[in-house]
Amino acid sequence: MSAEPLLEETLIKRSQQKRRTSPLNYKERLFVLTKSSLSYYDGRAEKKFRRGSIQLSCIRCVEVVKDVGGINPCQYKYPFQVVHESNTLYVFTPSQDSRSVWVQRIKEEIRDNREILTKFHPQFWCEGAWLCCRQEEKQAPGCEEYNLFGDASRKPLPPIPAEEDKDGRQRWPILPPEVDDEDGDATDDVVVALYDFPGSESHDLQLVQGGEYIIVERCDVNWYKARNQHGEEGYIPSNYVTEKKSGNLAQFAWYSKHVNRNKAEELLRKEDKEGAFIVRESSTQGTYTVSLYTKSVGGSCRQVEVSRGQTGQVCSLHSRLQLRKLSHPKLVQLYGVCSQQQPIYIITEFMEHGCLLDFLRRRRGSISPASLLSICLDVCEGMRHLESNSFIHRDLVSSHTVSYNFCKSLTVFSKSPSFVVQGARNCLVNDSLVVKVSDFGMARYVLDDQYTSSSGSKFPVKWSPPEVLNFCRHSSKSDVWSYGVLMWEAFTEGRMPFEQNNNREVVTLVTTGHRLSRPKLAPAAVYDIMQLCWQERPEDRPSFSQLCLMICDALESDAALAN
Incomplete structure (x- = not known):
């Protein structure tokens, strides 16, 4: 390259040519911004690897894209658009900060361009129409006024508060309190305030350190429109907040x-x-x-x-402390965490009969369909409690592989690195034959009932729904899918789901609509419940609260338990 790069980062671009949008349309490219062009390369920034280039003088608009419908199938969730001549390039960045840097820098470089748009489309062109205004002509004029630097950014960002108070102590943000937000929208974009912000103008929103706020609009890279817990809306400075998500320290x-x-x-x-x-x-x-x-x-x-790859252990300890506050008769009680030296130990109540999978296999042929359904109800009640407290389990299966008995009242789980790779499987049976949900090693507390795990995360493929297999997108409804597979395990008395298929084959089967067949012991009404758990779209699956009612009705009906 002859020009000195201003920015350089591996991002993802969406194909501009294909009418229909699918995960195959998204390609990872090395983007390079110089004073004269925005170019992208396949791997290395060399001419022979260049796959496209846009002259900055031809750019008419660069702006954040509002992904209002949550339709983005790309693993990077922060899109922006570059409108040049008669084309629109969609670029996806891995973080809000990355997107802000790219949008702001390109805006600075094109500020003297003569043909800046007066109106633009704030949402995607998708499946033959603009999602923002439903116009079906790709060259249709924009539907929202475009200001190159946005109204809110006309004033400068406030300075970051001093790192120390007068007494010399550092000002640390208060950890956000746990919130039970059962009615939260799954697409809410939540941030945490790092500092107090009183608001300097009437249209500003006051921030309280440690408080959580929903981002209503990210049209400007410096100032966001946000909403507080009381429904009040206004502008907040982007340097005073940070995203609330796993891995963001x-x-x-x-x-x-x-x-x-x-x-x-x-x-x-x-x-x-x-x-x-x-x-x-x-x-x-x-x-x-x-x-x-x-x-x-x-x-x-x-x-x-x-x-940096081990910071999850610190976050995991924090999650464990939150989980210790959860108490329910159908959850294995977490008593404490021993973390002063490696390996870390997790101490829970003792479960005499061990994992559900072994229990089912040992008693194969001796458990009635009604008893199997009662087992399923135990698990469902535990999951309902997690769901109501905004926890996503992410690893609900019938077996547990890394526990050993410590004494007659405790079970100790070692979380050394070798066990983390194996993944714990988590339903245990006590001496009263009560089944409880256990080992929350993959559990996440979420405000908005959705969590997108980082690339490389491990999860049980044969228990996972399409949105997890394709996009690593977890929610309470992905737990519902896994619960349906656990029901299948119960009524097959411990068989492995998709036992003839490897993980790669299972991904293909599930994403093309194949489902597990009805077990011989499962009455038609019970298999109907399983199939409800395996609906393609997460929103079509029942909640755990609804599943508990369905199972209770089935247990009370002789007809429902008849094959």
Whole structure:
């Protein structure tokens, strides 16, 4: 390349030629922005690998795309558009920050262009129509006024508050409280306030540190339109909030990006709390340092380095502490976590008969259909409680592989790295033959009933619905699908689902509409419930609350249990 790059990043582009949109239309490309062009390459930024280039002088609009309907099948969820001449290029970035940088920088480079649009289309062109205005002509004029820098960004962003208060202590965001938001829209875009923001103008929305806000509109890269829990709307500065999602450490009170070792130890000694810790950037590239305070040896601090890939263990511990607050007769009770040294141990109530899968196989031929359905009801009641508390399980199957008995009252689970790869399977049976949902190693607390896991995440393929197989998109409705497979396991007395197929074949079968066949022990009414759990669209599946009612009705009906 002859020109010095201003920006360079691997992003995903959508094909501009194909009328119909599918996951096959999305290609990973290396995007390079220079003073004269926006180019994209297949792998390396060399001329022979270049797949397209747009002269900046031809760009008429660059703006964030509102994905209102949540139709985006791309693994990157932050789209923006580049309108050039008579074409529109859709580009998808991995994060909000990445998108903001690209949109803002391109806007700066094209600010003197003569043919900037006066109106644009804020949503996608999809399946032969503009989603924003339903016009079916691709060259139709835009439906929303376009201002190159947006109304809200005419004023500068407020400065980030000082890192320390007057007493010398660092200002940390308060961890957001747990919220039971059963009525939340699955497409809500939620952020957490890092700092207080009083609002300087009438159209601004006040922010309270640690509070959660729904983003209504991201049309401008610096100021967002947001809504608080009282329904009030207004503009908030983008540098005062961070996304609420798994893996985003900035949302947690214990993360301090720019604190050095001496400052971390000083803050922890002032706090003077056993087990207090700070996660901070390490001087070693690709790692974090955890500074941990202990009173046992005169108020000392230990420093532990973890790779960026291991930060999930810290987040997992935080999730475990949240899960410890959950209590229900059909959930295995979590008593505590031993985390002072590796391996980490999780202590739960003791379940005498072990995993449900082994229990079913040991008693094969001796359990009636009514008893099998009662087992399913136990699990359903536990899942209903998780659902009502905004937890997604993500690994609901009948077997458990990494537990061992510690004493007559406790079960201890080791979460060393080797076990994490195996994946725990989680329904256990106690001495009273009550089945309980167990091991929440993959569980996630969510505000909006949806969670998109990072690339490379592991999940049980044979228990997973199409939206997880295709897009790693988890919700309580993906748990419902897995629950349907667990019902199938129960009524086959412990058979492996899709036992003749490998994982790759299962993906093809499920995404093309194939479903598990009716087990011999399952009455027609019970198989109907399973099939409801396996509906293609998540919104067509019942909730766990509805499933509990269906199963209770079936248990009370002699006709429903007749084959």
